[in-house]
Amino acid sequence: MNSILLNTINRKYSDRPPVWFMRQAGRILPSYxxxxxxxxxxxxxxxxxxxxxxxxxxxxxxxxxxxxxxxxILVIPDALGLDLEFTDKGPKFxxxxxxxxxxxxxxxxxxxxxxxxxxKEVINKKASNIPLIGFCGGPLTTFLFMFRxxxxxxNFKDAIKYFYSNREExxxxxxxxxxxxxxxxxxxxxxxxxxxxxFETYCGSxxxxxxxxxILPYSKKILNKVKEQGCPTIFFPKGFGEGLRYIxxxxxxxxxxxxxxxxxxxxxxxxxxxxxxxxxxxxxxxYKNEKIEEYLNSIKKFGSENKDWIFNLGHGFLPxxxxxxxxxxxxxxxxxxxxR
Ligand code: CP3
Numbered sequence: 001m002n003s004i005l006l007n008t009i010n011r012k013y014s015d016r017p018p019v020w021f022m023r024q025a026g027r028i029l030p031s032y033x034x035x036x037x038x039x040x041x042x043x044x045x046x047x048x049x050x051x052x053x054x055x056x057x058x059x060x061x062x063x064x065x066x067x068x069x070x071x072x073i074l075v076i077p078d079a080l081g082l083d084l085e086f087t088d089k090g091p092k093f094x095x096x097x098x099x100x101x102x103x104x105x106x107x108x109x110x111x112x113x114x115x116x117x118x119x120k121e122v123i124n125k126k127a128s129n130i131p132l133i134g135f136c137g138g139p140l141t142t143f144l145f146m147f148r149x150x151x152x153x154x155n156f157k158d159a160i161k162y163f164y165s166n167r168e169e170x171x172x173x174x175x176x177x178x179x180x181x182x183x184x185x186x187x188x189x190x191x192x193x194x195x196x197x198x199f200e201t202y203c204g205s206x207x208x209x210x211x212x213x214x215i216l217p218y219s220k221k222i223l224n225k226v227k228e229q230g231c232p233t234i235f236f237p238k239g240f241g242e243g244l245r246y247i248x249x250x251x252x253x254x255x256x257x258x259x260x261x262x263x264x265x266x267x268x269x270x271x272x273x274x275x276x277x278x279x280x281x282x283x284x285x286x287y288k289n290e291k292i293e294e295y296l297n298s299i300k301k302f303g304s305e306n307k308d309w310i311f312n313l314g315h316g317f318l319p320x321x322x323x324x325x326x327x328x329x330x331x332x333x334x335x336x337x338x339x340r
Pocket of ligand 1 (some may be wrong): 022315
């Protein structure tokens with residue numbers, strides 16, 4: 001397979017960095033917004049024709065080098081019995097974890113079967129040089145969301161309180177999440193994904209020492225099981241900060257870095273054997289074109305010196321970003337002489 005993304009991960013470097021974006025499937029694309037007029041998000045996810053089409057939209061509309069599966073990290077709590085619903089304001093669970101409710105979590109693996117069919121459909125439809133990225137939520141991020149009983153409950157207050165006051169119970173739940181996530185991620189590999197990203201988007205909601213001690217072993221376990229399947233792994237621990245120093249090749253192939261830190265600082269903290277992905281602040285896409293290009297020029301040196309770099313955002317697209325600005329970024333990356 002002649003994919004610039006997979007070649008870069010395998011250290012067969014090109015004259016430019018590969019590019020894809022977190023949250024590229026859906027959200028900012030007019031072609032997706034058009035579909036949203038007549039279809040609901042969760043219904044599209046459960047329809048293998050639509051889910052595979054939406055997965056591939058950004059290849060055409062933006063020209064990115066990889067597809068990421070159109071799905072969501074919250075399917076794991078759904079399969080753990082929490083009954084996921086997407087309202088106009090966001091996701092919620094009809095049967096959430098409650099502060100005072102003893103946990104009765106039972107994993108029903110068959111609830112995720114439709115996703116494996118979506119993966120197979122994408123593999124059938126896509127061009128051979130475009131790899132499909134599968135994903136799963138990180139154990140802490142998934143745990144925090146599991147307390148969300150209504151779509152306005154966004155600050156994880158109950159979940160964090162539970163984590164601090166019921167440590168042992170919390171870790172038991174996180175272990176169950178991990179086991180389900182491993183089953184789910186390994187089955188994604190068996191269905192055909194060619195790269196895998198673990199989204200630990202709320203890593204920064206506890207101190208990085210605590211994350212490293214208590215949660216990182218679980219994240220590592222998921223990433224290692226995926227790697228055992230021969231699938232390259234990317235870990236996105238958003239807000240991990242100085243914790244990046246604990247990430248090495250035994251954990252993942254690549255670390256995706258958020259926008260709080262410069263690429264150079266992140267590179268210094270990370271183990272040299274781990275590749276780096278990131279970290280454009282998505283809000284730069286609110287700038288005028290000239291100022292966006294100014295930013296891109298400012299990271300050119302990093303891109304010429306670091307061939308193991310994958311261009312991406314430091315967090316997903318915001319919903320109201322103009323897709324033409326994202327297209328401008330992809331075009332710029334492709335036409336620039338990176339002096340490698
Ligand atoms: O990257 C991609 O485009 C692939 C698909 C993907 C979605 N969600 C589709 C989605 C991925 C990788 C995610 C990850 C995800 N989902 C995260 C971690 C990464 C991040 O960006 O923070 C989190 C925390 C979620 C949970 C979630 N899903 C929330 C809070 C919401 C509502 C608000 C929002 O972000 O839009 C969703 C809904 C969701 N997931 C949408 C999409 C395309 C929007 C639904 C719609 O179109 O109405």
